[in-house]
Amino acid sequence: MRELERYYRVLELEPGASLDEVNQAYKDLAFVWHPDRMPQDNQRLKDKAVSKLQQINEARDKLRSHKARLHVPSTRAASQSASNPTSQQTTTSKTTSRQAYSSQSRTPQEPSYQPPKPHPDLTGKDYSGANLTNRDFSGRNMSYANLKGANLSDTFMHKVNLFGADLSEANLFRANLLLADLREANLQSANLIGADLSGADLRGADLRGARVMIGDRVQVKLIGALLNGAIMPDGSIHE
Incomplete structure (x- = not known):
């Protein structure tokens, strides 16, 4: 968690900030620290900008990956429920139970992660x-x-x-x-x-x-x- 907090600090955000806030903070800081914005005759500032931009990119990528993992639904509970039916259930009731549980497990609150589509x-x-x-x-x-x-x-x-x-x-x-x-x-x-x-x-x-x-x-x-x-x-x- 300390490492995640460090990434938030790099993007000048409070821990737990939303993905939209992460993306906006990245764009703002990338604009400020882009090496091409530095004076061409000041190598020290250009080197500093390159270092800062690398930190900003790393923080954005790490926080995006972290938030993506939080949105991947767990299937362990479904597999355990399906593998332990009661001895009194018939084959039909087993199938119905699995289907009902599967339907309940796919709630709108836990969408599976979809990679971003390429820009049109x-x-x-x-x-x-x-x-x-x-x-x-x-x-x-x-x-x-x-x-x-x-x-x-x-x-x-x-x-x-x-x-x-x-x-x-x-x-x-x-x-x-x-x-x-x-x-x-x-x-x-x-x-x-x-x-x-x-x-x-x-x-x-x-x-x-x-x-x-x-x-x-x-x-x-x-x-x-x-x-x-x-x-x-x-x-x-x-x-």
């Missing part, structure tokens, strides 16, 4: 005007998706494929788009204030009219981003 392909998905704040689309294929006017604030989209997607007028306030594929994406009039586009591929993307500055300061993180051929907010083409 979201190519061309229509999310126009949708409220997707705080969702996790990391690693998903959303090429050519329609996200026009969608609320994607604080959304986790690390390594998401948004090739050719329509993000015009979308709210990407503080969205995590680390290493995202945004080639030829339409980002016209999108709100990118606070977004992290470090390492993202924006070649050929259209950012005309996108909100990227507060006053005279750029408020979008673009460390290592590829911008060749991108149409910038002022209409110029980046070379």
Whole structure:
């Protein structure tokens, strides 16, 4: 139990927190400690981030496994009941008793654990005007998706494929788009204030009219981003 408590502490949770709380804490901390968010010229911070991310991943995996085991129903009682019928029972009554017990043992309160299904392909998905704040689309294929006017604030989209997607007028306030594929994406009039586009591929993307500055300061993180051929907010083409 002490080891489980340590995993909860790594995720900054109280012991016994729900699986949803574990998953949310993991996403929050992974966002904070991702090595790509660290200054590229500070190896000490990058090494620390790698170590922290390993601890966070281990804690999440261990707690998920622990909670999965708690949801696997026990079959020992059923097998013992079936193997010790009274001598007065007939073959028919034995079968009926086993069936009745088996039916009772499969209660909704004890569902068997089912492994998570793979994420569906979201190519061309229509999310126009949708409220997707705080969702996790990391690693998903959303090429050519329609996200026009969608609320994607604080959304986790690390390594998401948004090739050719329509993000015009979308709210990407503080969205995590680390290493995202945004080639030829339409980002016209999108709100990118606070977004992290470090390492993202924006070649050929259209950012005309996108909100990227507060006053005279750029408020979008673009460390290592590829911008060749991108149409910038002022209409110029980046070379």
